[in-house]
Structures are given as C-alpha cells and as structure tokens.
Amino acid sequence: MIHIAGTRSEEIRQRIAEDIVSGRLRPGQRLEELQLADQFNVSRTPVRDALRELSGTGLVEIRPNRGTWVAEIDSDQLEELFEAFAEIEALCARLCAVRLTVIERRRLELLHEESEAYVTAGDHEGYARLNEQIHNSIYQGSRNHALYEIVRGLRHRTAPFRVPQFYITNDRMKNSYAEHGALLAAILQEDAQAAYAAMYSHIANSSVNVIGFLRESLHK
Numbered sequence: 637m638i639h640i641a642g643t644r645s646e647e648i649r650q651r652i653a654e655d656i657v658s659g660r661l662r663p664g665q666r667l668e669e670l671q672l673a674d675q676f677n678v679s680r681t682p683v684r685d686a687l688r689e690l691s692g693t694g695l696v697e698i699r700p701n702r703g704t705w706v707a708e709i710d711s712d713q714l715e716e717l718f719e720a721f722a723e724i725e726a727l728c729a730r731l732c733a734v735r736l737t738v739i740e741r742r743r744l745e746l747l748h749e750e751s752e753a754y755v756t757a758g759d760h761e762g763y764a765r766l767n768e769q770i771h772n773s774i775y776q777g778s779r780n781h782a783l784y785e786i787v788r789g790l791r792h793r794t795a796p797f798r799v800p801q802f803y804i805t806n807d808r809m810k811n812s813y814a815e816h817g818a819l820l821a822a823i824l825q826e827d828a829q830a831a832y833a834a835m836y837s838h839i840a841n842s843s844v845n846v847i848g849f850l851r852e853s854l855h856k
Contacts, residue, residue, distance in 0.1 A: 645685035648676050653796035656695050663708045693793050711851050718843035721790045722836050728787055729835035732777035733828045744773050748820050755813045763809055797846050808845055
C-alpha cells in the first residue's frame with residue numbers, strides 16, 4: 637500500500653508521469669484503471685483522480701466511453717509552454733525584487749544557502765525540493781494573487797517534464813545553483829530588470845535541458 641503525506645492520487649500521478657516521460661509507457665498505449673489499481677494496491681478512485689490530473693498536463697488523453705491513453709508528446713508545443721512559463725516566472729521575479737520584505741529576503745537567501753549542501757552531495761531529489769521552495773517564495777513575493785495562480789498553473793503543467801532523476805545531471809544542478817545565485821543577487825539588490833533577466837535565463841536553460849531529453853527519449 638502506498639503511504640504518502642499528501643493524497644494517494646498524487647503519488648500515482650507522479651509515478652505514471654515518470655513512466656510516460658521516461659518512455660516506459662509509450663504514446664498510444666492504453667492505461668487500464670483496474671490494472672493500475674492492482675499495481676499500486678489501491679482502489680480505482682485515486683487512479684481515476686490521478687489520470688484526470690494527468691489529462692490536464694497533456695500526458696494522457698481521456699476518451700469518453702473508450703478509456704484513457706498515453707498521449708503523443710509534441711515537443712514544439714512543449715517548447716511554447718516553457719516559453720510562456722519563462723515569461724511569467726521572470727515577471728514574478730521582477731515584482732519580487734521590489735516587494736519582498738527584509739525578513740523574506742533573508743529567508744530566500746537561507747534557502748539558497750541550504751541548497752548548496754544538496755549540490756555538493758549530488759542529491760538531485762533534495763535539490764529539487766529546495767528548488768520548489770525557492771521558486772514558490774519568489775511567486776509569493778510578487779504580491780500579485782492573479783499572477784501567482786497563473787504561474788502555479790504553468791508550473792503544474794510543466795511538472796511531469798521536470799522529473800529530476802531522468803534529466804538532471806550534476807553539471808545542470810551546479811549550473812542551476814549558480815543561476816539561482818545570480819537571481820538572488822539581483823533580488824537582494826532590488827534590481828527588478830536584472831531579476832527578470834536572471835529568471836528568464838534560468839528557466840530557458842532548464843527548458844533546453846528538458847526538451848533535449850524528451851526528444852531523445854521519444855526517438856529511442
């Protein structure tokens with residue numbers, strides 16, 4: 637039985653997403669609810685919830701009265717999605733640079749310092765957790781609820797394609813840490829334009845890494 641802090645459907649969603657992105661589940665393959673329920677030792681309800689969530693990311697296609705299927709991943713559309721994601725994240729960083737309180741700036745600085753230990757240890761999953769906290773702090777620091785909802789939605793849609801154990805190398809993690817350093821420096825200096833540029837570059841670099849991995853896996 638799966639035991640997690642959140643919902644069972646969340647872990648099932650993540651596991652299925654990993655299988656799709658890694659190529660273990662191929663486009664056009666049917667996903668049987670009963671078979672997945674047996675695999676994860678759960679009822680069909682959390683499986684159904686997980687598949688519904690995945691349909692919102694474009695990884696699966698739910699066909700009324702016909703079942704659920706692994707969708708074709710269009711790398712060009714994914715590139716457009718990441719382009720929009722980079723613009724919105726960069727806007728959050730620009731606003732964050734001039735709206736964070738002194739205490740919030742220090743908390744962000746401490747998160748960045750803490751993430752260094754994961755880089756040194758080569759702990760991709762630990763770094764990914766801190767990365768989420770850093771980015772979320774910047775979203776909240778924008779002090780714009782409408783923008784926060786948009787960026788969280790985009791982050792949710794891109795999440796299955798940012799599974800750390802598949803495409804993050806030690807070099808990419810080190811580069812990401814350095815990019816966070818440049819971003820943090822701009823925010824601490826209250827340089828809105830530099831924060832925008834640093835965040836846009838950070839997301840662009842990440843997206844190149846992700847899309848390159850996906851194009852490779854799709855042609856295996």
